[in-house]
Amino acid sequence: MSDLKVLVIGAGLGGLSLAQSLRGNGIDVAVFERDASPGERPQGYRLHLDADALNAAREVLPAGPYAVFDATAQYTEPFTTILATDLSVVKRLFTQDVHGDVWPRGEARHANVDRAVLRRILLAGLEKTVHYGRTLTHYESTAQGVTAFFADGSTARGDVLVGADGIRSAVRGQRAPQCETADAGVTAIYGRVPSSVAARFVPAETFTDIFTIASDERKVFLGLGSVRFPVAPAEAARRFAPGLSLPDQDDYVVCVVGGRHEHFAGVRDLSGHGLRTAAAEVLRDWPGRAAELLTRADPESFFVVEMRTSVPAELDPPVNVTLLGDAIHAMTPTLGRGANVAMRDAALLGRALKAVEKRRACLRDVLADYERDELTGYGFSVVREAARTGEQRMAQNPLPRG
Ligand SMILES: Cc1cc2nc3c(=O)[nH]c(=O)nc-3n(C[C@H](O)[C@H](O)[C@H](O)COP(=O)(O)OP(=O)(O)OC[C@H]3O[C@@H](n4cnc5c(N)ncnc54)[C@H](O)[C@@H]3O)c2cc1C
Structure with a gap:
């Protein structure tokens, strides 16, 4: 007791x-x-x-x-990858782990x-x-x-x-x-694209690295992060914790379009298709297919965050x-x-x-x-x-x- x-x-x-x-x-x-x-x-x-x-x-x-x-x-591999606005790779930055002092037996x-x-x-x-x-x-x-x-x-x-x-x-x-x-002064719109669709638009590093990110002279950015399940969640639960019920999930890439609030005026009141269109619109002058990638995302997956x-x-x-x-x-x-x-x-x-x-x-x-x-x-x-x-x-x- x-x-x-x-x-x-x-x-x-x-x-x-x-x-x-x-x-x-x-x-x-x-x-x-x-x-x-x-x-x-x-x-x-x-x-x-x-x-x-x-x-x-x-x-x-x-x-x-x-x-x-x-x-x-x-x-993932320990890199954050910087992309140009046409989504080609500029460089991979090694992302160090610095916590060996706190977790003596931990793995980085x-x-x-x-x-x-x-x-x-x-x-x-x-x-x-x-x-x-x-x-x-x-x-x-x-x-x-x-x-x-x-x-x-x-x-x-x-x-x-x-x-x-x-x-x-x-x-x-x-x-x-x-x-x-x-207020951090920054708004970001999030949505998700199935990995099989994203693979036609983004470099291979998006699927292996922690995060890939492109930004322009306005400091408006597009961030991409993959979630790939080595074992499907429902199958892993069946194998290792039979009492635990997990839904089946497909692999996906999360897409984040963000920047100063002024580039996202009015988006706070939008949802679904409206948010997806607004996110694509912010990237409309980027060369290549960044805006098109967003139009392939599930409209219901979009939400907006005003960062604090x-x-x-x-x-x-x-x-x-x-x-x-x-x-x-x-x-x-x-x-x-x-x-x-x-x-x-x-x-x-x-x-x-x-x-x-x-x-x-x-x-x-x-x-x-x-x-x-x-x-x-x-x-x-x-x-x-x-x-x-x-x-x-x-x-x-x-x-x-x-
Ligand atoms: C879009 C986005 C992406 C992020 N990506 C990352 C990432 O990649 N890696 C990372 O490390 N962090 C990330 N973060 C940050 C991360 O989500 C938070 O730091 C984390 O969720 C904090 O956990 P928490 O338990 O402190 O709070 P929360 O996860 O916010 O949980 C708080 C809980 O308290 C409940 N609650 C609130 N008020 C009350 C109340 N009065 N009574 C009872 N319950 C209440 C809420 O409903 C909620 O369930 C991200 C955040 C955002 C918004």
Whole structure:
């Protein structure tokens, strides 16, 4: 029987990773998620994972679901490839992994995975742990514990509350109201093309490398990222984790067209065909077939994102409420690292709470170390790096001075 009860707000990649870690360590955990079900909202397609997420997945997942993850991930070559606007290859940039110091036994690898498949894998075995349709409104914290209050009038009580509730975090609003987010000045339209169709337009490197990207003098860009399943998700689940149900999925290439808001006026109110046309229109003066590629994408696959970034700031000392992932260090996707840091936060916080459960450490001390080293140390350093890269590559607004 666990001494510690942990309440996690948000069943995104970070919240689910933490729940897996805690459950694996025999700690009592309950997750509360605003969405009515796991598939309620489309949440994007390809995710680039690096050593942070790959090692976190290996650490927190049980053997069967981890085998499914490993079998379905597309381990890429360690390059980001720069294209000309006619989609010919200019150069391949080696993308290093720099985390050997944090994960001594970790492997430095990169993978492209499908977000919905990853989320399903992270949910494995947590069916009774995750409570859908529960929107946190606020919490009350005393030295004796934390009570979470939900929009449906229900409450939950625990020893620790973790805000894993994403960029508009209600937990952050109360725990760290000084930590704000800012408009990055950039809009991006996302859609997906079946790989067999994309192969007629894009170079071979799109299918082997982490990401391929072309941009013009306006810093308008087209990014391409492939998701190729070495083993189909449904087949991998049958082989390695028979209780896990995954949908059949075909390989695809995600296409992202982005740049300063002014190049995308009015797109916020569009969907489907309208967004696809708007994305193709932005690239109409590019030579070759970039705009035509977009017209081959499934119109229903399109969505638009107005990018925001966290603004690094100090945190007050913790008592029994903390944060992880985008709830505290959301970043623009220029480095493809937000999910990686969220999953790494979860693995490290899970380890820290295990020490508290085993009475080897005091809760306030482990939360203070975690927040200093991981959230405001590592997390904010990646936010700053993403902002610097975003300024160079897509004219992102500089971070406001914190
Ligand atoms: C288009 C796009 C592409 C990206 N590509 C990459 C990539 O290639 N690699 C990478 O590492 N990162 C990428 N990112 C960033 C990555 O998606 C995020 O960093 C990551 O999802 C953060 O995980 P999280 O668990 O912190 O938050 P989320 O995944 O946002 O999860 C938060 C959860 O909390 C729930 N919630 C919110 N409010 C409440 C509430 N009040 N009560 C209860 N539940 C609540 C939400 O419904 C959601 O399920 C990308 C982001 C975008 C937008």
